[in-house]
Amino acid sequence: MATAAELDAPTKPLDTFRHEARDWIEANFPPALKHAGNAMATIEGPADESADETAWRTAMGKKGWGVPTWPQQYGGGGLTSAEARVLNEELGRAGAFNPIGGMGVMMFGPTLLEYGTDAQKQKYIPDIAMGNVRWCQGYSEPNAGSDLANIQTFAEDKGDHYLVNGQKTWTSGGQWADKCFALVRTDKSQKHAGISFLLIDDMHAEGVEVRPINLISGFSPFCETFFTNVKVPKENLVGQEGQGWTIGTRLLQHERNSLSGGGGSAARMNAGNGITALAKQYRGADEHGRIKDADLRSRIIRHEMDQRAFALTLRRAALDAKSNQGPSAATSIMKNVGARITQDRAELGVEIMGMNGLGWEGEGFSSEEINQTRVWLWGKAVSIYGGSTEIQNNVIAKRILGMLDHQ
Template sequence: MATQLEPEARENADVFREEVRQFLAEKFPEELKGKGLSMGGIEGREKETPAQKAWREAMGERGWGTPTWPKEYGGGGLNRKQAAILNEELARAGAYNPIGGMGVMMFGPTLLEYGSEAQKQEHIPPICRGEIRWCQGYSEPNAGSDLANLQTMAEDKGDHYLVNGQKTWTSGGQWADKCFAIVRTDRSDKHKGISFLLIDMDSPGVEVRPITMISGTSPFCETFFTDVKVPKENLVGEEGQGWTIGKRLLQHERTNLSGAAPGGRGGGSLADIAKKYGKVNADGTLADPVLRDRIADFEIRWTSFLHTARRAVEESKAQGGVSEISSALKKLGTKLGQERAEMTIEIMGLQGLGWEGEGFSPVELAGVRAWLYGKATTIYGGSTEIQNNVIAKRVLGMLDHQ
């Protein structure tokens, strides 16, 4: 049974809902209706239109781009009920949250937990306003699934670290202002020798080389650090705490990659797509009974996953944050996302196989690229095989046989 709000709480909720509606009526540009945040907010600001800039600034001023983050750092300071109302009203208006990217998805929540007060004051407000872009320096050519094998070295030089090494699969590295990275500060211990460091991407010695993917886009980079000076105050936590902090950040990443976070999955319904490309009965139902059953089966499984995931996320937050259950969410959610993309291409038929040319609509071409891009989701953020290990050991409590 749904929880009934007390009259006073209900009245306050109604007042807040009206506040959101008035804000959207005044600030949300009509030309952006039905659109979304490209690339999760990691692309360069040079692509931002005046309308997009005005909308980002309006949401940032309210702190509603990060609605539940503390108000003292630029967040909205909203409770869960208010945040839910905000999401509902954004959806009703055909609006979207213009503030995203890795600063919101991963780094911000982690810094709020592990950062010093000075670091929070410096870095969180620009994230809340959507003014800064962060990228992630984790994987290396010889440290992917075995991430703790990373070799990028940060040598203590007194008042700064001198960083040398290479990272790969740096999402949005060519657009980012700053990088949160795990680096080695001690070679004598595999895990305890890792530290969490913040690096300015415009520092001398930082070089990025975009990697072209099968989808035709270049969202990932190789990143090279050659004698890069990083101030000591850019160390998050203590030396040797990087593995603990880095794992915590991955839990935030996996929750978002799973689609369990609010707004985790976009696009129209499979039924609507099928009706556009297939035969429809007089009553408006799909004529193909097999396809109808497949779509219904998928939507039941997706909806079940979404409700379970949201419940797990809320339970984790109530206990102090994300947990290892994020591995289970990531494993299932990314697989469902791939299944949906494959069904979309199948439903479109030949129109779902275009790469370029006048014979294909922008939506069809985007669908092909999304299908190909989605192949990576079961790899990045920790491959499915790695998630199986985490689930076995830390969720199910299974131990390796000696």
């Protein structure tokens, strides 16, 4: 097996690629979008795309740089991880962003590249690489959350198609999605071995009903989704019948890897002024330009050290994942640590703003202060979605530490 260094070796000198990337970004990135964010990776729904946003997404999609390390034959950039890091650095230097993202990029795409047929890859991957479609995840059910293998949504074999009936919940972005990747039961006699991985091509098809769930944070990215006699072609089965649990858990590793690395919601929660600048704005600075409150200053320093150490660890883990052909169970550690850091950031923000950080509405609060309240409330979900902290602790204990249950 190739080493991490061999897999990470650039196809051309990195300095040459850096200049290429810098020149291309300068020629294609609309200046009006400088320091904007990726709308496809936010927790809110899609807004009307501006002409500049469309042009930037189209340019990045055609270049393949929205998914820089994916194979070129399916619309990816074909870059090495080292080249992809250089690309990200140059995007950051220019105040630019990757306009292509969402669940198709962070979860489904990498999984399909590993388990899908060539026909499935040719059908689905290019649209993901261009940012043309939004995917949602049909996993959790009212009685199958932490015990995901208890799913009851049933796909009945009808010869040339399946007939899907059942209910999913916590379907992130379901009301805005075009398509859905779902775990369904194809065999009621077996728990894990009776699960299959199926693609629902049209979230607006007859028999698909989506109901948004209102959250305390004011955001409503989650939904209940109902399937009633929904026809799904047999060619939309990924892998074999009964292989869904293996494929589905692999996808969760990709999800946790992305979430721990600061996916859309995390990026949004950490957007805006840095925590140090925020503290100086609300708490003031001393004669040396430091945050005036010494205790708060020391806690912010610890928080920023944690963030920096976490970022370096993620980079090392990414190299390990490359050499081991994808993310491992260690993503559970990263997910838990990333959730803690994200929640710490939100808690510090509210503390720094004081009463102003608890505003919900009214003229007495700025838009940034009202947003901070919602970010803080939203942050409570970070340790739940993508697999709760407790579930991740079980994964860490069993698959990394080798601790087994003893009856």
